[in-house]
Amino acid sequence: MVKKTVLSLVCSGALFAGNTEVEQLKQQMAQLQQQLEQMQQHIAALEAQAPKEATAQEESLESMEKTATSSVTTLLPDIALILNGGYTSRNVSNIKYANASIPGFIDAGAMEVPYNAKDGFNLNYAEVAMSSTVDPYLDASAIFHIHGDGGVEIEEAYFVTRALDYGFRFKAGKFKSAFGRVNEKHHHAWNFEDQELINNALFGPDGLGGAGAQLQWVAPTPLYLMAGFELFNGNPNQGFSAKESASTAVGYLKTSTDVGDATLLAGLSYAQGKSEVQNLDGLGDPIPDSFTDYGQTRVYGADLTLEYPLADYGQLIWQNEWMQRDKDIERMTQKQSGYYSELLYKIDENWATGIRYDDIYQNRTGDPLTSINHLHRSSVKLEYKPFEFSRFRLQYNQDHSKYIDDQAKTIHEVMLNYTLELGAHGAHAF
Amino acid sequence: MKKILIALLCSLPIFASVHVAAAYPYIGELVKTVAGDKAEVSVIASASSDPHFVTPRPSYIGILRSSDLLILNGGGLEIGWIPPLLAQANNAKIIQGSEGYLDLSKYVKMIDKPASLSRAQGDVHAEGNPHYALDPHIMPTLAKVIMLKLSAIDPSNKSVYHANYDAFAKHWSDKLKQWDAAMAPCRNTEVVQYHELFNYFFNRYGIRTAATIEPLPGISPSSKHTMEVITQIRSEKIPLIVQDDYHEPKTAQFIAEKSGAKAVVLAHDAGNGSLDIWFDSLVAQTCPR
Numbered sequence: 147m148v149k150k151t152v153l154s155l156v157c158s159g160a161l162f163a164g165n166t167e168v169e170q171l172k173q174q175m176a177q178l179q180q181q182l183e184q185m186q187q188h189i190a191a192l193e194a195q196a197p198k199e200a201t202a203q204e205e206s207l208e209s210m211e212k213t214a215t216s217s218v219t220t221l222l223p224d225i226a227l228i229l230n231g232g233y234t235s236r237n238v239s240n241i242k243y244a245n246a247s248i249p250g251f252i253d254a255g256a257m258e259v260p261y262n263a264k265d266g267f268n269l270n271y272a273e274v275a276m277s278s279t280v281d282p283y284l285d286a287s288a289i290f291h292i293h294g295d296g297g298v299e300i301e302e303a304y305f306v307t308r309a310l311d312y313g314f315r316f317k318a319g320k321f322k323s324a325f326g327r328v329n330e331k332h333h334h335a336w337n338f339e340d341q342e343l344i345n346n347a348l349f350g351p352d353g354l355g356g357a358g359a360q361l362q363w364v365a366p367t368p369l370y371l372m373a374g375f376e377l378f379n380g381n382p383n384q385g386f387s388a389k390e391s392a393s394t395a396v397g398y399l400k401t402s403t404d405v406g407d408a409t410l411l412a413g414l415s416y417a418q419g420k421s422e423v424q425n426l427d428g429l430g431d432p433i434p435d436s437f438t439d440y441g442q443t444r445v446y447g448a449d450l451t452l453e454y455p456l457a458d459y460g461q462l463i464w465q466n467e468w469m470q471r472d473k474d475i476e477r478m479t480q481k482q483s484g485y486y487s488e489l490l491y492k493i494d495e496n497w498a499t500g501i502r503y504d505d506i507y508q509n510r511t512g513d514p515l516t517s518i519n520h521l522h523r524s525s526v527k528l529e530y531k532p533f534e535f536s537r538f539r540l541q542y543n544q545d546h547s548k549y550i551d552d553q554a555k556t557i558h559e560v561m562l563n564y565t566l567e568l569g570a571h572g573a574h575a576f
Numbered sequence: 577m578k579k580i581l582i583a584l585l586c587s588l589p590i591f592a593s594v595h596v597a598a599a600y601p602y603i604g605e606l607v608k609t610v611a612g613d614k615a616e617v618s619v620i621a622s623a624s625s626d627p628h629f630v631t632p633r634p635s636y637i638g639i640l641r642s643s644d645l646l647i648l649n650g651g652g653l654e655i656g657w658i659p660p661l662l663a664q665a666n667n668a669k670i671i672q673g674s675e676g677y678l679d680l681s682k683y684v685k686m687i688d689k690p691a692s693l694s695r696a697q698g699d700v701h702a703e704g705n706p707h708y709a710l711d712p713h714i715m716p717t718l719a720k721v722i723m724l725k726l727s728a729i730d731p732s733n734k735s736v737y738h739a740n741y742d743a744f745a746k747h748w749s750d751k752l753k754q755w756d757a758a759m760a761p762c763r764n765t766e767v768v769q770y771h772e773l774f775n776y777f778f779n780r781y782g783i784r785t786a787a788t789i790e791p792l793p794g795i796s797p798s799s800k801h802t803m804e805v806i807t808q809i810r811s812e813k814i815p816l817i818v819q820d821d822y823h824e825p826k827t828a829q830f831i832a833e834k835s836g837a838k839a840v841v842l843a844h845d846a847g848n849g850s851l852d853i854w855f856d857s858l859v860a861q862t863c864p865r
Binding site (some may be wrong): 205206207210211212282285306308309310311313314315362363364365366367368369370372378400401402403409412453455458459460494495496532533534535568 | 625626629631633634635637638639641663664665666667668671673674682683684685695698699718720721724725730794795797822823824856
């Protein structure tokens, strides 16, 4: 009842106010009508003059398109969800494993184990990856790891140029360095369930990278030749100064050639940064803006991969990578070197197997403990892929690289993991 | 010193007019037919490998880096291998949306478009079946699209491209008459395929695909499904099993032995011969006289 009265009041109000406005509108419409008629006459005159070319023109590419309207349905970014988890069994208790060290590289209690940390079931992460073209000039991607313990990490978030001239490409944001062969790869694209030992020891589980900028150039030659330069803020977990400045520089040169059916890939990499250390106060807390400058940290890398295709989707891959870090500390330069070599045999669409040997053969740090034992690890895996986007992997490690309670400890571990890729599927690079 | 410099300059691609990267061999053949010696063509995938999963090699980046035109089959066929190569080639001329990026599927009416999308149905192609190049009647359209694109990129040789296209169109229409006549007796027969790779060819000639050896697209054959296919071939008296040459041939041979049907391996792309030879052999193998 109340509503109705209000409505009629509003309507009558509008009518009163409207009388003069309606007149105005009528006039405007009449004017518009006139203008329209004038324009139509004008167009007719123009059409009469114009040559008949337009209709006689030959078929154009645009006119031949069949699916132009139906292919684009949305402007949402491509979204993918990747799940990884599994069951792990090892001969060391969870507490002891969490306090293991890699002498000379990672101190007891400081080891980050984001994948398969616990004896028993692990949900390693749910990875959410989104990517899209931003505008005609830029593409952008963001990759998040939601870990089993609830922590969320931005693995990478960056933009890349689409169309720079002369073979250049610029990237900026937070990203993994293209140093070496495997550093850039995400966990689900690793050849084994855990990281190569020398990569883990030198750069930690996330690899070399962080907030930074990258410039890559591809040579205009039939032979693949790529050069890149990167600049990052120093990260003490990656062996570089913690001082907040863009002090870590990375450079690399990569090439590849085909030898018959085989593909040979090779690369040289170099990273350099400051080896400053933040000073601690009497209580062991870092003193702001107080550093001791020891000099430089330099990392050298070389990698060589041979890929050979076999029948029925089979492939044989022999992948090798070597690294050395020279780090200036008080009164000496530490020298630490290691390599890995892995042989991967993809049997067919569904089955794959592989072996890997990791070795840190030089560990001169000035600490007598580290020079006693050389650190190494052997791994073997078997994979089953029921479908392109799902993978089950069984892996065994015999690990001679860890110390527990300052004693060398051989760790045996068996891991059974699943990796599932849902949604938009980003194709993998070679 | 001078000689070296001249040799270097000559080896640079400044004298060839257009550099074309073709995703698959049949595209390469079309470009060679239309362009003659006015373009240099590099074909990326081989005719013997699975067109869905071409193993990316860095040498392909070398090809893409120095191309003026990239021609793709499209329809999602290259989604698993071209994007990272294209991203790493850093060539502004051929990125998606630029003048030098040509997706042929845009000019084809695709069949088998799924009504709903779920990977429970296997590796389905959202945009429809992308293996349209197997319909010989589609070839002239593709040749025409390539001719128009080459003419746009390299207008100085427009008349050459037009003349070559006209010659091809005339030749092809003669071949089509031959092939249509040769395939006519096989209308309303049935085949079993490994993957629904040859649908456009069979649809064109009224041949029905009764079953596939893979239970779902992208899923390897299972013993249960294989037995079902054998039973079906026996009961429906299906004469022919066809497959590509990149999947394992054992299952098809096994089914052929148990069911009495004939198993043949068909080329899914123009191999070492011309387009003529490719379709000549497809016709001869699927509808022998």
